[in-house]
Amino acid sequence: MSKETSIKMEEGSGSHESQFNLDGILSELGSFGKYQLLLLFLLAFRDSFLAMCNFNYVFTAAEVGYRCEVPECELSTTKFNDTWTSFALPNVSNTCYRMAPQYASNGNYTEQDERWLSIWSRNETCLPEHFSNRTMPCQKIVYEDYNSIVAEFDLGCEPWKRTLIGTVHSLGLVFSFIVSGLISDRYGRKVVIVVTPLVVGVAGLIKSFSVNYWMLLVLEFLEAALGYGNASLVLSLETVSQKRRVVFSCIVDILTSIGSAFFGLIAWKVPYWRHMIRAIYAPLLVVVFYIFLVDEGVRWLLAHNKKHEAVRVLNKVAKINKITLSQKAKAMLIKITEERNKSDEANQSSPPEQAHLLSVLRSRKMVMRVALIAASFFCATFVYNGTIINSTTIWGNKYLNFSALLLVAVPTRIVTAFTLMRFGRKAPICVAYSLCAAFFIASAFVPKSIWWASVLFYLVGNMCSSYGMFSMYVVAMEVFPTTSRNSLTNIANTVGRLGSVLAPQAPLLDQFMLGLPSILFGIVALGPAMLALLLPDTSKAVLPDDIADAEKLDEQPEEAQPVPSGTISEQEKERF
Structure with a gap:
């Protein structure tokens, strides 16, 4: 791959040896070498257990007869x-x-x-x-049975206390996504990737020794508020070239879905809630060794003028993947290193990182974009989290139902990788959520005599919800600049997380009408289907590095071609 890419770049760059962008270097390094495969499995291991912990209350606070x-x-x-x-x-x-x-x-x-x-x-x-x-x-x-906290803390006649655990967890995530986004953009993706799982692991283990309901509730909030975040998705999008970023992120999510699906089996075989919590939280402590195994994102390093470190990481990737960079790529890396001192001086005179967020407030386009994505996330998180939580109340084995809902993400991500690259971003999201609405509403009206059809419709509806949720994250990452990508995404996601705060209450609607939660999920799913049409299509655009680049995404025609690998724009020339 490197030989073919190098030839293509040499032809595209002509006599302009300095015209070699980061996307071109990443293309030469490959997307699925030993370095990237190791990163895939490390992120998947971390995210699998975080996903289990994120939905721990589905079983720890499960409804008991x-x-x-x-x-x-x-x-x-x-x-x-x-x-x-x-x-x-x-x-x-x-x-x-x-x-x-x-x-x-x-x-x-x-x-x-x-x-x-x-x-x-x-x-x-x-x-x-x-x-x-x-x-x-x-x-x-x-x-x-006495496996959940409902029986142990005698919450049977107080059902609101059971659902309050999921609501408090979601409220903690609102705080967590703001903090993790700011830390990720200010101090790097690696800090969040390493620290948050350790916080979640320690808090979860302490939670397993809770002596009463209120102690558990406080620890549930602290765990969610101080952990989690989406730094893994950001790093995976920024690690490879523009043509491979969706595929790479989908593979990470596929491995994560397979790993997190084991939670249903763990909960089945270790039903007592204290033992189950220890089984899924303890492995997160291993992530401390990621300090030595995971490198900081190259795009973040370059955006923050840490060019020497960026060159070190790129050379490390080339060494591990056994790739010989072209002469133009080597010349570019040498040039970046030589300009390190000059860049550092310029960085000292530039505004602090907070100015990037303040500049967003002065940009009407960016404010509207944050608002649109926030509204889409509100509907998307309500539907996705609600369907996962409600899975334990539908027909069949609740443990297998839960695992099945997570495993449907595997074929969903395969479809996602092909459709997002082939048909852009807006149309697939709109179609996915429209189908999501149809299948959820249909599942609510299937007769009990053919319960398997109701479960099937519910699973397909969840597939569409999972598709839309992941695609919305990809779009959010692509429409915001590198300098504040995680912060802006998480600000929008934080507002959207209010939907997940309401989601744990949805199963209570079954008391009024059987299948009413599914009907509500279907109606809410129409929200992101319509809002997605108002966002720019970023499938063929390079990731914007600053606010000016991000604003121009609306001006790009639908059939715009990506910047050739061997050439760069005038703005990129100035940056390098």
């Missing part, structure tokens, strides 16, 4: 389902009321009724005539 304890019928052993439950309990599942015994005064159990209870228990009989047609509140709750 419960009923009132009926001491008149609970004799030597307590069974969740018994023959007497049909007349001792209301004909409603998961209720905090029971049928009042005949001896109870006005449906209220009092201390003086202990004598009646004693006589009843000695008879060892529990008959329908022993109960009235009145109901009374539960004195104690019996759970179907």
Whole structure:
């Protein structure tokens, strides 16, 4: 590949030896050499366990069947389902009321009724005539199993506490994405890639020793607020050339989806929530060794005038991939190194990094772009997170359903890689979310007798949601400049995360109408389908390095060709 690319570049550059851009160098280095493959697996390992932790509450706070304890019928052993439950309990599942015994005064159990209870228990009989047609509140709750915090912290009659865990987690992510984006753009992608998993791992392990509900809730928020972020996606987009950035990012996401799908199996085989949490959080501590294994992104280094370090990384990639760079590429790297001191002096006189964010506020186009992407993320995260959380309530094995919803991302990413390159960005996103709406709404009206069709529609709808979610991230990364790419993306994503804050409450709608959550997901999915049409198509544009480049994306015609590998624009000449 390097030989063919080098020849092409030499032909394209002609006599202009200095006209050699970063995209051309990355093309020579290849996209799937040993260096990139190692980076793929390192990012996939990190992101797989982070994804498991990000959805830990799906199983730790899973809904559990419960009923009132009926001491008149609970004799030597307590069974969740018994023959007497049909007349001792209301004909409603998961209720905090029971049928009042005949001896109870006005449906209220009092201390003086202990004598009646004693006589009843000695008879060892529990008959329908022993109960009235009145109901009374539960004195104690019996759970179907005791694997989740719902049973351990007795949350059966307080369902809002169960869903509040997911909401608090999502609120923490709102804070996390702002902080991680600012840190990533200011101090580098590597800092976020290494530090956030360590924070999540430590906080999660401490969380597994929670002594009560409120301690767990606080740790859930701190874990989400101080960890996570999307630095991996940013680094993967910036590591390879323009023609390979979508494919490379899709492969990272495919490996991540395969890895995170094991969470369903782990939760199945290790159902007790404390043990399960330790099983998925402890591996994140290994990421500390990424300090020696992962390099900073070259685009970030060049954008921040760390040219000497950028040249070192590029030479390292060439050495590991056993690539011999062309003479023009070597000359360009030498020129960058020689201009290091001059660039450093210019960097000292330039405005600080915060000015990049302030300059966005002065750009109407960029503000509108942030608003559009934020609104799209709001709808996208509500639908995607809501469908994952709601997967445990649809027909079938909840563990296999959860894994299946994550594994559908594998064929989805393959389709994503081809369609985003072939048909641009806007049309595929619009079509994906339109289909998403159709399949989710259809799944809600399938008769119970053909439950498998409902599950199938739900899975296909989730595939479309996953497609749209990933594509929106790609578009967000491509429309913002390198100097503030992660910050602006995460600012938009932070506003959008309010959708994921509401998502954990969606399963509660089943109480009003079976399938109502799916209908709501379908309606909300129409939002990004329409908003995507207002964004610029960036499929054939190079990644913008500053605000001026980003603003010009709207001016590029749909069929604009990418900058040839061997030549660079006037702005790129000035930068180099």
